[in-house]
Amino acid sequence: MNKEKKIMNSEKPNYGYTAIKYFIGISIVGLIGLIVVMFTFFIEDPLKSIIFMLIFPIAITGLYIGALYIPLYHSILRTNPIKDVWKHILKDFRGDEQVLDIGCGTGRVSINIAKHLVSGNVVGIDIYSGVSGSSPDTAYYNAEIEGVRDKVEFKYGNVLDIPFPDNAFDLVTAGSVLHEIHDDKEKLIVLNEIHRVLKPGGKFVSIEILRDVRLYLALLYFAFVWKTKNFWETLLSKSNFKKWQSETHTQFLNLGIFIGQK
Template sequence: MSKIERPRYGIDAPPIPAVLGAAGLAAIAGSVWWPGGRVPLAVAGAVLVAGAGIYLHTTLRGKLRAWNGILDRAGLAGDERLLDLGCGRGAVLIAAAQRLPRGRAVGVDLWTADQSGNRPETTLANAAAAGVADRVEVHTADLTALPFPDASFDVVTSAMAIHNIPSPEGRRRALDEAVRVLRPGGRLLIADPSMFVRRYADHLGRGSLRGLGAGYWYSGPWISVSLLDA
């Protein structure tokens, strides 16, 4: 019997941990040859290498654990229609679909290279590997102009996506679009760097904020992730 493949969600912005790790190793190596700056270089190198390790842990494990907790606490009934903004290779989309046996999980993305191997075929293959292909669909769409009618989803999620929109105006449009497609009484769950999430809450004028802990740090506490639950 052939082995069943497990979903593979890739690495977020893979050049970043590569650069952190390489710079850290270079600093540690350089400290051997520069006695006058040995300790500062060695310490800086250790911090950079540790940051690369923390980053990889977050992208490969930490964010998955965080979102399992977020979705469990959301109290889904199992028949909701859920939209995931910037779904990438489907980590949140598929975790949601596993909790929607009678529902539908819809993902949208522009499939840019901010995540390794980011393309719709990969997301659908991951859904099949997780056994939820029958309740998952993906679309190519701009988060600032969603191709869905008003009030068409019970839940909207987003993980580390909206902050990638380059302008504050664009990020606000994406938030407004997320609210537009939510049904009355719907749930908005957005995880992004903490400094951005505070601005999202100010723009919407609603919702609670919660830090997601060290398991969702991108290299260290200076890039922590918070959740907006509105």
């Protein structure tokens, strides 16, 4: 059975985040290792020392990964708290907005927003490089399952050169996307592109996981890619957005919510 058929049979949206099961597996190995190490107290040397030296590092590594990565992964990727963030942002919506979701991936943000629209539409653009399984097909499949297929459109598009005219959208959203533009000058280009495609008075909302010491402890590559709140605020102040605000929403990790207005 190919991957696409498996997805179709599951009847659940596929937002492409599956690594949690590997972290759980590694933690279980760590736990079993720890139990084995405890049993070495009942046996004699040299077997005791050999088992201890071999198994103890594995047990500690497994448990360390479990203790740090599982809550971290769960916190980032569990959809409900993120849904709550968007709900909070969308509370003043009329329902007829034209929305652009940049870096839409598997459509998670686009679909959440589409659920709040009545006659409005969401267009999602992506270069489809990041999230595993991300493609317009997967995003359309998710939209179908979530009942918003008629309100969304997904297509290829680079945020560095947004393929839409000036003043086209009431809202532009970016769910954990801006950090993927690694060059800071390019990040500024993206902010100004977003500003360009917004209608006067239109809003831009970006959600970014904020860097903190736990990410370094977890030896996570993202510790270097995710930025501090101060970084994003400085970048916004250099952009064409003259009105903007920021909030922090904590759900194990700190999520920075940045709202700009044209």
